[in-house]
Amino acid sequence: MKPILFTFRRCPYAIRARLAVKVSGVEVEMHEVSLRNKPQAMLDLSPKGTVPVLALADGAVLEQSLDIMQWALAHSDPEQWLSTDPDTMRQAQELIAQNDGVFKGFLDRYKYPERFPEYPATHYRAQGEAVLAQLDGHIAARGFLNGNKRSLADMAIFPFVRQFVAVDAEWFYASRYQSLAGWLDGLLASPLFQSVMQK
Ligand SMILES: N[C@@H](CCC(=O)N[C@@H](CS)C(=O)NCC(=O)O)C(=O)O
Numbered sequence: 001m002k003p004i005l006f007t008f009r010r011c012p013y014a015i016r017a018r019l020a021v022k023v024s025g026v027e028v029e030m031h032e033v034s035l036r037n038k039p040q041a042m043l044d045l046s047p048k049g050t051v052p053v054l055a056l057a058d059g060a061v062l063e064q065s066l067d068i069m070q071w072a073l074a075h076s077d078p079e080q081w082l083s084t085d086p087d088t089m090r091q092a093q094e095l096i097a098q099n100d101g102v103f104k105g106f107l108d109r110y111k112y113p114e115r116f117p118e119y120p121a122t123h124y125r126a127q128g129e130a131v132l133a134q135l136d137g138h139i140a141a142r143g144f145l146n147g148n149k150r151s152l153a154d155m156a157i158f159p160f161v162r163q164f165v166a167v168d169a170e171w172f173y174a175s176r177y178q179s180l181a182g183w184l185d186g187l188l189a190s191p192l193f194q195s196v197m198q199k
Helices: 012-024 040-045 065-075 086-111 121-142 152-167 169-174 178-189 191-197
Strands: 004-007 029-032 053-055
Touching: 004 012, 012 065, 012 152, 012 191, 040 053, 053 065, 065 152, 086 121, 086 152, 121 152, 121 178, 152 169, 152 178, 178 191
Parallel strands: 004 029
Antiparallel strands: 004 053
16 A cells, blocks of 8 residues: 555645655655545544645654655655755754744745734735845855755745745845745756646
8 A cells, every 4th residue: 555645735845745755756645635624534644634644554644744755755865855964964954944933934924914913014024034035145155055956955945935935926036035036946947846736
């Protein structure tokens, strides 16, 4: 029996999991779910009710996108998204923690300012922009977030930058974050991303 990946096409956490699964070549069965009507089979395996969830043949369940990435790359990591250098991996983990923590918070507020009426959307955009500026600096210096080729940090983070940009693409592409824009465009145009977004 193949592992089952419960996923939602547009979810950035699910996208990062699908990217790692795809690059690894591990075969899984994809189950696209409706977040409004989550399948009972998924909730039985993972009551917290978020995607992605990976159900393995031995009964183990992975309920965090980063764990699914690690699981897939442990099977096969043909592009060496994981580095053998501890400093590089630590830096990747810091960037991802910042993304999943503060940046995701700013992203939610910028995307749904009506839910956070204390400030206008531009306030939340400015908060997120500080993170964009940092990422832009890394990419300007190295080519990618954590080195000179795409690796774990890029693949875990760009689905979230994609969402941030989508709120006001005109603003983003007119901004001074041109290294970040080139990085994002390259990853969005990649056959790997295209393949995991197919309907
Ligand atoms: N920490 C989790 C977060 C996953 C998450 O929050 N996914 C969202 C969709 S992008 C979700 O399933 N939310 C539940 C809902 O909308 O009902 C992970 O890394 O997998």
